[in-house]
Amino acid sequence: MLGLAGQELRELREEINALTVRRTRRYITTTSPAVGGRATFPHIEQQPVRYRLTPQMRSLFIDVLDAAADPDVMCAPELVEEMERLRGAGPRFAPLTLAAYVPQCYDLHEPEPPTWVAPLLPLIRSLLLKRIESSPAAFAETARHMADRTRQALADLAEGVVRITVSAKRRRQLRELVRQWLASSPDEAQEETAEQEELRDFLSSLLGGTVIPGSLGGLPKECLRRADDFDVPALREALEHDLTVLDHLATEADAARHEDPKATAFLCLMDTLEAKTLVFSEARDTTTDLGRRIRDHLTRHPQHPLQDRFANLGSKERPREEETNRVLAGFCPETAADLPLRIGDVRTKDRYDLLLTTDMLSEGVNLQQARAVVNYDLPWNPMRITQRLGRVDRIGSPHDMVHCYTFLPDEVLDVWLGLIDRLRAKTATAARLVGVSTALFPDAPVETIDYATLVERLEKPHVPAYTAPPLDELQRMWLHRAQAVPTLRHRIEHLTRWAGAVHPDPADAPSVVYCFHVIRSPGAARVPAFCRVYGGARQGATSLDPDRCLREIDLDPTDWIEGRDDTPVPVTSEQRHLVLTLLGRARKEVAAAFGIPESEAERHVRLIAWMLRPSTLTPARSA
Template identity: 30%
Template sequence: RDHVLQDLLVRRTRTDVQRYYHADLHFPEVVGPESLHYRLSPSLSRLFAHTVRLIGPRICSFFGTEDSSGPKFIASDFHSIGGLTYSRYRALEFLTTPAHIKRYAWRNMTTDRISRQLALLSQINLIKRFESSFTAFKISLRHLRQKTQVMIDMWEHDAIFVCPAFDINALFDLPERYKQTGIRLTFDDVAAEIRQKIAALPPEKNAKGQNAEYHRDDFHPLYIEALHSDLEFLNALIDDWNNYSDDPKLDAFKRALVPVLLDPARNPSGLLVIFTESADTLHAVAHAIESVDPDLPVLTVTSANRHDVEPQLRANFDANYRGTPSSDFRILVTTDVLAEGINLHRANTILNYDTPWNATRLMQRIGRVNRIGSTADRVYVYNFMPSVEGDSIIRLVHKAHTKLQTFHHLFGEDSRIFTSAEEVVHHELHPDTGGVSSELERYLYELKRYKDAHPARYAHLLSHPYPIALGVQLPQTQGDAPIAPDPQEPTEGEVPELAPGSTLCLLHTPDGHSHYTLVGPDLSA
């Protein structure tokens, strides 16, 4: 920061803009962020804690180090793990033939490490869906069960496909394919289809034979036990959660919608922007709004329909829209597809229904409404915080806070993003001179104004063989001191009197002396 960014980076914060360009540009004031909370019933709290334990155990290796005879199994009691092993994503870890294992190893990434990372990603995604909404979580549980069942079916048919190039789970989703095509397929039909796809791959797409069909004998026999263990846990979780149709987070949202988020005192435009990472959560939120007030028009946007609804989106939420503004929609519910590249600043209230894994997304989301040209004087930011239980595993709040605080300290920010605990810093690039209000920056600002007003005179002074420090006496100004570095304090009588429109120059000559001279409007010295 001190040795690189300070000299290379000129960052115009809103403090700069408000100081120097307040007559031309206007930013709204950011109020908040304010946290929204929800409570679980005692029975739901117990199920919540039980679920977190089952889906969030530590992802550990099933095997020891690999040698010439293959991996050595070190854990046989899957129930002792205490939860899901995400074995559907760990088939490579159970391969026993060195030649097969070598196909998937890459640089310093062993099959064991690759498998554990895939399992960890699946676990994080499941927990994040849990925090997003119960609707999204239930759908994810069913998807993971379907994928686990596909692997068990392949094991039972002795045709196990490991194909990074294809979506094996989608190909074996027979009910969905029947819904789309009206054709009833069998396991053997899909297996033959996959074999044809593998054979049709160009050599460069399958050089190491990574897309291949294996048999039960190619895997450690305990793999099927791991799969059945996961399936048992998933069936139990799905049965437990099917007994609960309520979502306390969604209920808290419905209670806050009209009196808080659409409060006319804070939200005079009556427009609201809601962000979520999950399309499933998006639909649940949209239905919740409809249940509160069917007359509240809602626009939902995902990657699937963004292009189609963009004209409506801009007409209703973009304050810079050049066409005729529309008021067809009051609430926008969107995924992160709109977190950048779009103006939504007719609205001044934003709700982060869930917390994105990348904390930068939070800044980008708020930036959609916190923009130059906003129709409101204040922007209000609300955040639903992750649960303590879930966050203890993925530490989402800690990671978001740490990353945002790093941005604040390194670059300077104008407002808090996620929590009230963030320390907003404006001047870390120049801590010794006060940052954006430093003498150097004020001098550079005045120098730029002088260059714009007197380009010929500026070029003349720039071509002078000796170093020059400038003080500018602008027209209609009589008593202001010139804003300039003063390397040598002159004695009384040494500084000539400035006429309006003239330029005072302090010349430093090679012999070590300094003297003042005047440059008039005609460039005469």
């Protein structure tokens, strides 16, 4: 099919359309590149908007980076160097312990914390980083909420109890267990399953303390255990530290929000807009604060072209469905409004040119009358950027070009990107270890992308994104073809550890992608892990994102499988030295992500294979 000409593809499309529902942008633009002389989709012009932090906001941002830092993550040399450049030698605050959320870590009778703690803590730290990037208003609300929870934990401790939250999932399991018990006859002899035994023990521990009733079938939302079961001095010290830091950060954020440099930069951009514009933020506290600032700005400038043409669907109270539909119809009456049902019905008037909203509108709405999208902040999942833009970047857009503005902090961006991407990788790694099968971050994308890659694409908007099929699908196809060749099948089955190769296509900077098996304890399942480490000018920069690592070294092995390119070329001594030099850094990064002490990294993190992507400054060779 890929060898068909454009005309043949267009003819085949009519047959395919009758059988398929989803068609990709690439497929549509290939088979129907133009409609009436106009491109099927508008051209997208990405325009990053850098804003400079005020001294007060800069100080707040740095304090949040220190407070939200994971000690294992923040020790990365490049992050340490960047933070020292920003604020000097030492932080004003030690990292938050988040003890109010994980008091089980201080349980005297349980030497190991629950398995869910590993993914939870970096998730909360990521939330703090996202809130400060969104706005000081959003961060202030989050910090106050966390301070209130910490204050309650200290009050409980003073009463001699520790509050343990019971998740909704566990309450559903408990309700099912109770249902089974009630349905069973008292004299029935039934063998208890391991899960039932675990839940029975958990229920017994709940009933041993003070149970706080919940709404889910009458089962408890929380329980209060005796403080004697916990390391009270250590728990109190952690809670007091967190409360001091959170109260200070909330106060600092409240002071900084009065001169928010991002909001000021947005108002300047707003004054230059000449077409319908859709503005996204992931935090409702941010859209509430920004909406107030926009209205105040319009009040001060009564002749502004957006006067009475602004609507906010991100106000504090989530709007009802009827209100949302009314605003959308007024913003894009040609595509978002209900069509008149009878002759004489009046079409909805065009009322708004600027619409502010949360990500509630990033899917399922046709707003192609708009010609600009503003990402006031980066969404919780980086790929949400594409979904936001998709409300405007649609078939039938009346515009040849759509502008996409994305706001980015200037000075602190690099360290923010490095820290949040490492926390996301640590969360994903921990989730795999505890068997979490669903995405921890909302709206998991088809193509995984981290924040550093997202910003790189925004900075270089004219470089087309890689749109190959999913790697696992290609790998299965290639493996099937290779196994059909007896000599290749034998070589694959007898592949030795430490097998490596040099990628035939050089890159701007040399890098090595390593594949490891991580074995936490004897007899435990092996967990695959990838790490990319740069050499050259970007020496030491790393990524633990599996998709990003694999895409960096992706290539088509067709020639090798078909025997047209089967002669290995020896690795040069310089290339071998680079692979061995960067190996220690890669193993250390993987060990830290899995909570393995550096002294035990070599025993628990075992190298399986590697691939070197050489620099354009050195000749490419393969082995």
